[in-house]
Amino acid sequence: MKILVLGGDGYLGWPTALHLSGAGHQVAVADNFARRSYDFEMGVDSLVPIESLQTRVRVWHDLTGQAIGYYVGDLTDADFTYHIVRDFAPDAVVHYAEQRAAPYSMVDRKHAVYTQVNNVVGNLNLLYAIAEINPEIHLVKLGTMGEYGTPNIDIEEGWLEIEHKGRTDRVLYPKRPGSFYHLSKVHDSHNIEFACRIWGIRSTDLNQGVVYGQQTAETARDDRLATRFDYDAVFGTVLNRFVIQAVLGRPLTVYGNGTQTRGLIELRDTVRCIQLACENPADRGEFRVFNQITELMSLQEMADTIAGACPDEVTICHVENPRVELENHHYNVVHSGLVELGLEPRLLSDTLIESLFEITKRYAHRARPEAMIPTIEWRKPSSVISN
C-alpha cells in the first residue's frame, strides 16, 4: 500500500513511518517541524538526540534499501495539503500532524487558539483534499482517549447504543474533554464523522491512550533512527516522565492524589495498531473508532510500578494538581476493536521498564530537571510555559 504519514517527523510519526516501510508499504512523510520548534520556545530538547528528517530518511535507505519520501510543509496551507495528496496518491493517510500536548494548549489564549486552529484547519483541509482528489483514500486519524473525559459509564469505541424514554439510537459517544487540546480532537472527530456522512469518506479515528516507550524494532537498528523522547512537563507523557525522574534520582511527581486512571499503550503497539488500521480499511462512509490502549492504570500505580522496577531508591511525591480533572472516578474502557484485527497487546512489565531505564540512563546528562516541574495551571487563563 501507499501510505502517507502526516507528522512523520514526530515521536510516533517517525517510528510509524519506519514500521510501515519495514512491513513493505510504500511510505512518504510530511512535517512542518512544529514539534521541534516548540522545544525552542520551552528551552528543552528531546532526551534522546534525534537526527534531521533528511538524515533519518537517508540512514533508513542505506540500511534497508527502502526509500521514504518526504514533504516539508503545513497542513493549514491548503495548497500544500492538496499537493501532497495529489503527488503521492496514497491509499491511506495516517494523520498525526497536530499539536498534541494538553498543557501546551492551556498556556494562554494564544496557545489555545493556535492549537484549535492548527488542528481543526489542518484536518479540514485534509478532509477536503481527500473528498476532492480521491474519496477512496482511507483516513487514519489520531484522536485521544482524553476526548471522552471520565464519564460515570463505561467508555465504548466512539459510538454508544442508547435507550431514552422508550426509544433507541446509536449516537456518537458523548464527549467531555479536559483541555483545549483534547477539545480540538473532539472537534476533529465531529468534522470527520460529518465528512463520512456527506462525501462517503472512509475513516478510522484512533482514540489513543498515554503512549510510553522509546524504541521499536526499526528505530533500534541505528542510533540515527531514534525517535524523540520528551521529559518536560509540557510534552513528556506521564509514564516516560516518571522513568526519567526515577533515573535522575528525583521524586516522581504525581498530580493530585494519583487515583486518576488512564489508558496506556507501548510505542511498538502504537505502530502495530496503525499498520492494522491501514491494512484493514474502514468502509466507504464509515466513521470507525477504536480505543487504542492496551491496559488501564492509575497514576499512583504507574509511579509504584516504576519505583518497584528501579534498582535505586525512588521517592514518590504528590504535587498540587495543575489540571482540572476528577481524581476519583469510574473508568472502564472497551478496547477490543484492534485486538479483533490482530493486535497482541504488550503489557507494562519489568522488561519494558528496564529497557526504558537503559535508554534514559544513557542520556540522563541531557536533562534540564527544572523543565519537569509543571508551570501551566488549568484554573488560570494565563501561565508561563516553562521554568
Place this chain on the structure above:
Amino acid sequence: MKILVLGGDGYLGWPTALHLSGAGHQVAVADNFARRSYDFEMGVDSLVPIESLQTRVRVWHDLTGQAIGYYVGDLTDADFTYHIVRDFAPDAVVHYAEQRAAPYSMVDRKHAVYTQVNNVVGNLNLLYAIAEINPEIHLVKLGTMGEYGTPNIDIEEGWLEIEHKGRTDRVLYPKRPGSFYHLSKVHDSHNIEFACRIWGIRSTDLNQGVVYGQQTAETARDDRLATRFDYDAVFGTVLNRFVIQAVLGRPLTVYGNGTQTRGLIELRDTVRCIQLACENPADRGEFRVFNQITELMSLQEMADTIAGACPDEVTICHVENPRVELENHHYNVVHSGLVELGLEPRLLSDTLIESLFEITKRYAHRARPEAMIPTIEWRKPSSVISN
C-alpha cells in the same frame, strides 16, 4: 443591566439590542459587518432596506432618548474583544457574532474553514476575555437546534441523563450536526462547557430553531429601525423564504419530500428569550442550555400553512434536496426551560403570516428571484455560491 450584544447589526442582533434597550437595560453592540459583506459576495440584498448602524443608533436615540453604544471590529481580533469587554464592562454578553448560514459553510473548503475559524476563534477569544477580565459576566451564546441533528430519541435541553450497563451519568447531549456551520456551534458548545468547568464562567447556550418574522415592537416604530430580511437560498431562513416566494407568485421550493421537521420561533419571541436569559443569569460554573423554539413543523406543513394563508394561488414544488439530511425521522424536542422563565410562546398563525405578507409585498420589487434557487450541494465538496 449592562448588556453587550455581539453581532448587534444583524437580523436578530439589532432587534435584540433595541428590545433590551427598550426594556431599560444599558446596551452596546459590536459588529464587523461581515453579514453585509456576504451580500456583496452573493449579489443580493436584504429584501427590506436597512440603514447603517450609525443611523439606526441615532434614530433610536432620537425616538426614545436611549443611547446604544457601538463598537466596530472583529472578535477574532483578540485586542478588540478584550477592549470591548473592558471598556463597556457588561453584566451579560449576548453572542450572535458568528457566520450563521449552513449553506454558506458548505460552498467549498474556504467557506468551511472561514466559518469554523471565525466562529470558534471569536468565541474562544470571548471566553478568555471574560475569564481574564471578569468571570462574573454571563455569556448568552446563540447555538442552534441543528447541533443535535435528528436523533431517534427525544432531544433534551443540552444534557442527557443516561443509563448504560447498569451505571448512570448526566452527559452532554450527543450531537450529530448537518453542516460545517452547525459543527462550528457544536465546537463552541464544547469549548464553553469546558470554560465553565475550569474557570467557573456562567453561560447560557441557546439552541435556537428556525427564526421567522421581520418586526418587533421596537423596529416597527420607524422604517429606519427595520432589521434585515433575507430571501436568498443561502441566508434566507425557510419560512421567510416561503413567504417571499408566495408573494412573488413563485412556487414554494420544498427540499426533498418535506417531511423534515424543524423547531420554529418568531422574531419577537427570540428577543424576549434573550431578555429572559439575561435577566435570569446562569450560576457561576453552570453551562445552561435551552432549546429556543416554540413549535415544531415539517417543511411541508410550513409550505401548506403559507399557501393556505396567501390570498393568491400558491404552488408548492419539491426540488432535489441539496442537503444531506434525514427526511423521515423522529423529532420530539423538550423546550420548557425558557417557558419556565416566563416565555409566552407565539405560534404561527394567520395574523403572523399576514403581517409578513404585508412587509414582503411592500418590498417585493427588490427581490432577485434567481437568488432563491439553491446552488450549494452538500454532496459535492465545491459549489458556486449563487446564480
